[in-house]
Amino acid sequence: MIYQPGAAVKLNQHNREGYTDFVSAGPQNGSWNVIRSEFDDLLLTYASKSGVSVFQETKVTEIHFEGPDNIRPVKASWLAQNGAQGQIHFDYLVDASGRNGLMSIKYLKNRAFNQSLKNTACWGYWSGTDLYKPGTTRENAVWIEALTDESGWVWFIPLHDGTTSVGVVMDKDIASRKKKLYDIENHDEKLHAFYLDELKHAPGAIKLIGNGVLRTRPGESAIKTTSDFSYCASQHAGDHFRIAGDAGAFIDPFFSSGVHLALTGALSAALTVAASIRGTASEANASRWHDSKVGTAYTRFLIVVLSTYKQIRNQNTAIMSDINEDNFDRAFELLRPVIWGAADVDKTLTQEELQKTMDFCCNVFTPTDPEMYEAVGARLDPALLQPHGPILTEVEIDKLLDQDDFEAKAVLSKVNARKPIHAMVDPEMDFASETHYGLNAVIERGRLGLVASAA
Template sequence: MTTLPPKHSQILVIGGGPSGSYAASVLAREGMDVTLLEAAQFPRYHIGESLIPSARHYLRFIDAEEKLVQAGFKHKPGAAIKFNQHKREGYTDFVALGIHNSSWNVIRSQFDDLLLQHARSCGVAVHERTKVDAVQFEVKDTCRPVSVSWTSMAAGGEGTAGTTTFDYLIDASGRAGIMSTKYLKNRHYNESLRNIAIWGYWRDAGTYGGGTSREGSPWFEALTDESGWAWFIPLHDGTTSVGVVMNQKTFAEGAQEASLPSSPFTPAAAPNPRGSMMTARYLAALGNAPGVLDLLLAQGSMVEDSVKSASDYSYKATEHAGPHFRLSGDAGAFIDPCFSSGIHLALTSAMSAAASICAAIRGDCSEERAGKWHTERVMTSYTRFQLVVLSAYKQFRNQAEDVLSDIDEDNFDRAFAMFRPVIQGDADVGIRLSEDELQQSLDFCAHLFNPTTPEQHAALARGGEIASDLLDVNKPVVGRAALDEALHVSSSGSARIDERGHDGRERGYEEEAKLVLDKINARRVVQPEYAISNMEQEAIGGYAVRLQRGSLGLVKVEELGESRVKVGV
């Protein structure tokens, strides 16, 4: 017999994806009464298979990291990126340059189910096949939700309707975003990222870095027609996720052509390649990704009927909280598949939602202050990754048009504070960044994709002529003058990076060192996101997270002491 949701729950979570499951697990472990309603029956398919290593730290906090280790997912030691077809690819571990760590490429149906079952084990009352139909509010014209109406589908297909009241609501309903789209109506799409993603699955594909320490790393590269980029992500079941992301307008213009696009694949490699326009367009687009072609054409064959697509997925809500509710994960915002930030932002926002709710319940601050803190915390993380993604697209498209149109909200200014000393020195500037400053900020972030390797970073460190602070991604962003001075002092030294350029000629020490230092400096933009401990070290609006099991919440900066806290930007 199917157990129905309760009449009341202290905290109700809508959605059992990574963000909902994580927030529910955290709160249940804090002793809260938590109910989770999920419309689907897990496991269920989802895209987004490449994790960045911050997931380790978040899962460790809820004692789920070992479950991920034991799940057998594909080991991801790093990522190879070729965002300029005229240069060699770069390689980085995405954690911290020079620090060994790793992550996984996951089959999302299995990964998401693992997190949902972990929520159950933490004491969350999980109800699958239970769809939230509507949210009810306290009184007319207010934004405080007090109950939801749901329909629970029994095994035989018969639906049972009911209502659950709650003290707090977390909307983790994914792209559907019931609170943002149906009630708040505050979702805004990123016009410069109006892309379409098309992907499929392949068997017997090649392996990037086979037989080396890089084996298992995903491969990303810019498309030769400057319309977008491609991904190649090996999975532990022997298949490989291969996708392209391109401008929607470019895709639509191609779709209007009378003839089907040509494909570099033989029928044996791609079954029924002309059986559908979407599959044909997908295969043709892969023709603009020479690195992917090299990995596929040897013996790879596409899994039949595996091609899927998604569009209109880049958006953000203007507010992520209100009286007694929080938005979490894709229900509030999603940027782009580029840089694999989806799961990170899902877990970050889930922790933020949980900590802010605990803070209000435990009296750390008012509910209003806790809600505002959550919005500021989510938008700070979102904007850091947005800068990186927009910088990448500026490279993809080889132009600056459109990418600035999404950076237009007052609460984004904090994310640019770190650039001011770099861009303007000590000059007196206004509150808002100018268009020129924004362009320079994007150019600064683009250094993250410099074509360097761990070997180059290690060689520069071994030379001993560059100050260790300049090689540490955890240090503050530094200005161009400091980097230039370091390069000038060291260029006459004996240290040398023996990496050779694409044309086979040895590059000069100073040129190689500049690439490394610029990449490390750019890395510092998103480095605060890569360890959960930074949530207790980085103050947002005067508060940081009290990251302690059993007393999770928010604490004022002055109570922590200046030595432990850095002010958020």
Template structure:
């Protein structure tokens, strides 16, 4: 399975925190309170009340009206009503807005899994003597039914979980005659030679826990005066630990778009639409990665995807097509076909291949020495590109394509939120300034062919194949900072 060096991928600021979930949640909750938020613990929202609104009636999408209040109850029996101007649904998998009022949640039938996990002591250390030493270990079951995680914890124990396709797991458990989940879990470890070796001197010290792990999304994640974030809107197979990233990304998007509406950067309909598209973009990218990994695990020739949403994939393909086709003039106005999705999943699948750091560094140094850097498409640059194509070995060409794929998957986005500001949707990009959060006009830029060979692009530098705000745009913003729908 693939290994991520966060510092190598994200630079000096690309480190990762390993935290105890319960402690982390409490820290975040208390920090919100210290920043001035009113916090309510042990409180359940039962219902949301809506009022008709001219803004919501003009919204091109689902809207039950403007949310204005919610009824709540506490464990001590008290209850009441809270009123608000804006509603952000971060209710987790319950997803009260999506499931009860919009009724727009949809499940990905190809990613209906079940997870069984337990805690072990005395486990071994993965990658001893290599740069991967002490990292979590992930392994596919030899019968291609799923995958396993082996994660070291703060107290010297390991969390070891097995994720399998639900239908396959139920059939296997029945055929094997397993009378308990624990028996099935231990039997499944026989299909994981690497994990079993790491646990050869280990001892299971907990009961086996189980959870359905069904991936789902929604047709939209916002309507005027309401935003949906995190698991309340979408959830993907946890192979790439997308949950925390999507939650933080969604929370920031909600804050940016609500602030933009209040400040008058744009109207509320535009702000809500921006948020919904941003969440869709983030979900789609992670979905492509997960589908690629699932393809590898299950050894399938076709991607595991059903009922794909053309609109959801359309924006992603605006970025993927030029790289996959090796050109900057790909037609991005055509909606993706099932065949293109298959090709893209294959493209992502290849980008997951492990590259020794020294091979990556050697290729990038070679590209730098050949002088292709920047956005120019002049004659000298094109000649340099031709020279590169002649001089690259087959192995170097393969590494180059893997690095391009990783830039399209934007692994750095899950490492840092700095890149959040680079996305332009409907001509607007985030303004992440303390005390001045909002949206600003953004000018799209088109990638040159040279950029696909640029060392800074392959390393994750700027600019990339997205958007940027130039001096001209900044001057225009000084004269007109309001964008109408």
């Protein structure tokens, strides 16, 4: 794995890129660029070593239900690659079947696609590329860049095997129209040409690719592609079952939201099942807690991602039907006083509130860098730049600064936006402090579960 110290993000071709230093508050805050198959194997191997029975090359073909309303899963039929088949009985089911989403698609039939994020992605692996800021503390940072025609964005991610993953994410309708212009019959050849042409709309990525060579393997297309990947189930839990990760929801490749939601859902599933087994919460309340937790985490990330696309595509609206109002209320209750100046505003979600929330989140991506932070910090009260300080309204920020101090406005607005968003997506802070249906999580080895809120 390659240690990732930060991320360079260029959402507007007329501005310089911004850089977020993950490790400024300590090296433990860095992340890792991983090859997905190796990461999956690492998790599976660790689970096996921890005592989990693992059956590889075996798929679940059917889930069987019991109970008064026939809604409690009790056993599953399976089929192995060698032709063997059988059934397995269980007390609880955690569906982590990925995009196949067995429970959501086949049985609950409750998956809905986000109309605001109807995208397609294509990517390939390059060797011999350059790096972002080699020889500095920013080496191996990922590069994210908006396309010049505002149709999408590009990722550039160095990997430990010497290759670099370079992908293009684009509006699906725009991509379809562009592909029709190619007079190429072969699908793989058309995709290859389309991919290379779209990269030209990301001059920063092209510069980083430099003299790199696109990796090809016999019998495989050099370019991978997928679409219709932004969705969410309306229910993530029920009687003795939980849904976690891509099986229930996926938003977008941006910000690695998939792995965040997967680990959030996995931890929530584990602690709510443990609570049900240990009797610290009823099964009904435990499943409600998981459903609320996953829905809230999803909505938070969705709004942040939509705020990014608002900048990339220079659009001002999101589709209201993509937003679950109850989840929005739980997800952004902290921001309501900041955005509206009062805590007792009308709780009905409106297009105006949605846009104001997205505008606030947009400040997370204000182009800044550590040098700018240092310069601004020298002339402001250091307490204003602390990550856990009070969240300020835009009016309060303006009162603190000179009218023409644009650098200070950019830095303070970014710090201000990161305060609640960091708290909302930080697993330790989030799980420990957030209450759902009068219950709080206990994240402690040997005591994993739920307890009644002290409030």
